[in-house]
Amino acid sequence: MSAELRSNFLRTQIQDDLDAGRVSAVVTRFPPEPNGFLHIGHAKSITVNFGLAQQFGGQCHLRFDDTNPEKESQEFIDSIQEDVRWLGYEWHGEVRYASAYFEQLYHWALHLIDQGVAYVCDLSPEEARAHRGTLTEPGQDSPYRARSVSENRDLFVRMRAGEFSDGERVLRAKIDMASPNINLRDPILYRIRHADHHQTGNEWRIYPTYDFAHGQEDAIEGITHSICTLEFEDHRPLYDWLIANLPVPHQPRQIEFARLNTSYTVTSKRKLKQLVDEAIVEGWDDPRMPTISGLRRRGYPAAAIRHFCEEVGTSRSDGIVDVAMLESAVRDELNRHAPRAMCVMRPLRLILTNLTEPLELQVPNHPADPSFGHRELILTRELLIDAEDFREDANKHFKRLVIGKRVRLRGGLVIEAESCDKDGDGRIQCVYAQCVTSVPGEDPEDGVKPKGVIHWVSADHAVPATIRQYDRLFAVPDPGKSEDLGAVLNENSLTTNASAMIEPGLANAAPEAVFQFEREGYFVADRYEHQSQRPVFNMTIGLRDTWSDPNG
């Protein structure tokens, strides 16, 4: 394990297992059910499982826990694989499926029946619930609990054969109806479902429950550390009971950790679906969604997501991580890897009154990394600058263009504003300025330094672009606590700007290429809609802004 990684209880326990010789190599697994899109919480699980395997020189499997065909589909299987790969991980061997083990699981169920520790129960779901007892009262034995082995066998075989209807019977483990742990009150192992399965078609009419399937899947695959979230802790006694009562080839160990929660985010499948169904967002991969595909479309680099997951750590205490931490990881990654470019969000004409000939400029693509090279920009007599970068007059805190004052045009000359035109309503239409230097990079000869630097594009060469600017989807830090999502939405989570102007090279950006638009933030060429004839950029995240204008 590499030394610079912070310790956490998982790494410590696995190292202990290795040191004590309990395991000789580490095998983990990421076991999603293919019933939805992966989100930031899954990213945490992925980095934990694949990360642990990497750190200990082991392997990590991708296994679809597809035991409930009615909720699953091939669409999700495909998207999950794409997301895992995009995050930068490759599973060991082929993709695994719980459904590939159904025959083995069935035989193990028969084994439990033969051992007298599983029985077919005819109680209806309602009756079963009534027999289960409550948190404080023990349950009652099912009247079918004492069935003979041969009768149980006969019934279970017929369950498989499809002789009974959904819900008519189940197979249960015979453990202890009085256990204070409700998961041990004769848990259900198999239920009847006359439903076709996306992998096995109509081969099965009975499907194993999570509890019966998961540990045995782990055993079959030789998983050494079966890492899951805290809510499964109560299931561990059952997990261990099944492993102990079955002739499995291997004894996996379940360890639980606290799932990742981030502020201003909702990750419940139901609520995410609601956002999509009610068209509050434009789909599962809407850039405001916390899905992996949404984060990707937003321009969040996979490396930033991985670093974030590592930085928040892995523990057993519930908490809500400030989403600012994720944003920080994104900025950190992009600051180092995104080339710089210029985009004017609210164009205002600027005429350089004394510029007689266009000036060719070589502008660096990154201020701190020469390997990014430079691009050629043409400074023309008529430019477009951001309306917010000019004021007729302003106090000394305003480090932008003011009449009679100077600024430097990014990568170009220093200019001084002379005057401006206004329309009938007093709105500024055009600014006139003169160049006070003639060579890029030079300071004015009179020693009067520019107040600041502003970005610009050439009115002759700039290309119109659509820029989507995003803000948090929710207005409150804990939207998951609210049952009414509509009440906690940030109504301004999306602002579409169809009148932005970008420097010409940007139009040819590859889909998913991320740039820093200088002084604005990071923007990604939309994965699906960006075209050189019709550029579309999504705001990934704004630059950190520690400046607040004291005068509004």
Next chain:
RNA sequence: UGGGGCGUCGCCAAGUGGCAAGGCAGCGGGUUUUGAUCCCGCCAUUCGGAGGUUCGAAUCCUCCCGCCCCAGCCA
């Protein structure tokens, strides 16, 4: 009010008997052709609370308080 967990700085989180890492956020200052980045500095005499053991406790013991999870034929 049964069972299982968890409580260390505003938010995460190391630490496992020897005298409180780090990150994020925040606050000062410096550099700067991005009000960005970068750099420097500040930010828990204290570890949910109260007792106890010990030369010494966030770490061990006792009691108390708070929060989370479990009564799907979901995972």
